[in-house]
Amino acid sequence: MGSLTSVFGFFFYYDAWQQRFVQSAVAIFIGLLWFLCGFPFYGPRRLQPSPLSIMLRTLIAAWRKRHLKYQINLDEEDQNHSLTDHLELLNSAAVKESPADDNLRTRWRLCTVTEVEQTKLLLDIIPMSATFIVYGMVKSLGNTFFIEQADTMRGGTPLVLLQLIQLISKSAVNKGYKMVLGKRIQRIKRRYSDGVKIGIGMLTSILCCAVASQVESKRLKDLKKKGLLDNPEAKAPMSASWLLLQFIFLGAMEGLAGDGILNFFGHYVPDSRRYAPVFTSSLTGFGTILSIGFIAIIDYYSRFRYKESWIGESVNESRLDLIYRAYVMLAVLNCFIYAYVASSYSYDNIIGRPENEQEIPVLEVQQQQETAAGDQQNKQEQEEYQLQRMPVR
Structure with a gap:
């Protein structure tokens, strides 16, 4: 309905943009009503x-x-369900203080062993996830400044064609990596394939920003030679085909880093079939938001250092080439940080599917009192805790 309404609006309300928006809003509202009518047939939600x-x-x-101190005392057959020593401060969350109280989970005072271990793994991926934000920042350039560049250059190469080449590059590089390197790395280094793929994609982001900076420098020089640098409506005397290489690198970055990030979350996030795309999209969107702040910092730096702003009222009045160079420096720094974090990350802790768990154990506390031996003046009672596994559905 949205597609048909958009086509109808463009044909019959070509010069009236407000009519197009009204038609689209009506179509969305009708679609929403139609969606709500299906609620009785969707079945109960779990x-x-x-x-x-x-x-x-x-x-x-x-x-x-x-404050709880305890020692784990599990049988050998239960070692797969025991808590690990990593981030042991979280282990107390799986201890049931009162065996008779079954409502501790509703009061956020009790978690299962599986939930504690999943939390540890989620905390472990935070440093890696932080390095993925720069990918979203560079990707946002393709949706903003790259399009503005193409719009201020002579025709001959439509923007739609450049974006189509970007999609082809994304698909081709992704499939080429899987055929040439993916299987070999995964066979030799197991799950290291995701990390290598993301790393190559981050290196590609450096090339993308560097090429964009060089092309923009040439565009500004050509405008200056023609005396059109101060004209915000002027078209640079060069074809938009000069942008072809940076769009290819942008698509390659998305095919490598974007798909690698999706696979990374698919291996290390619980219920990855639902949440891996959500985590990937969230970090990419967060990178887009931070890109706005990064450009604001660049603008402040240019005003403070050079007494002029690199962000003008139009592309011709701006210094996108210098902004791209700042992104190159940011991408290089992020690559070094990613290399350090990725080399120290453990790729063997893969989270299983929650539905594959037959039972979710918690640890029950049994309190015993014993008297410490020693001097009569320093004599005090100490608590000793033993943990026993208790299955909970």
């Missing part, structure tokens, strides 16, 4: 907690029971 809500509940439960 709500499941998200990994972030589980992590928050685990952190709160561990903080409330941070």
Whole structure:
């Protein structure tokens, strides 16, 4: 309905943009009503907690029971369900203080062993996830400044064609990596394939920004030679085909880093079939938002250092070439940080599907009192805790 309404609006309201928006709003409202009419036929919904809500509940439960000291005492056959020593401060979240109280989970005071271990793995991927934000920042350039560049250059190469080449480059590079390097790296280094793919994609982002900076420098020089640099409506005397290489690198970056990030979250996020795309899209969008702040910082720096702004009222009055160079420096710095974080990350802790868990154990506390031996003046009672596995559905 939205497509048909858009076509109808463009044909019959060519010069009246407000009519196009009204037609689109009506189509969206009708589609919403049609969607709501289907609610009785969708069946009951089974709500499941998200990994972030589980992590928050685990952190709160561990903080409330941070005073608890205990020792794990599990049989050998139960070692697969035991808590690890990594981030052991969170282990207290899986301890059931009162065996008779079954409502601790509703009060955010008790988590299962599986939830605690998943929280640890989610906390471990935070440093890696932080390096993915720069990918979203560079990607935002393709949706903003790259389009403005193409619009201020002579015709011959439509913008649609450049974007189509970008999509072809994205698909070709992704498939080429899988055929040439992906299987070999995965066979030799197991899950390191995702990390290598993301790293190559981040290197490609450096090339993308560097090529864009060189092309923009040439465009500004050509405008200056023709005396059109101060004309915001002027078209540079060069074809938009000069942008072809940077759009190819942009598509290659998306095919390598974008798909690699999606696969990374698909391996290390619980219920990855639902949440891996969400995590990827969230970080990409967050990078787009930070890109606005980064450009604002660049503008402040240019005003403070050079007494002029690199962001003008139009592309011809701006210094996009210098902005691209700033992105090159940011991408290079991010590559070094990513290389350090990726080399120290453990790729063997892959989270399993929650539906594959037959039972979710918690640890039950049994309190015993014993008297410490020693001097009569320093004599005091100490608590010793033993943990036993108790299956909970």
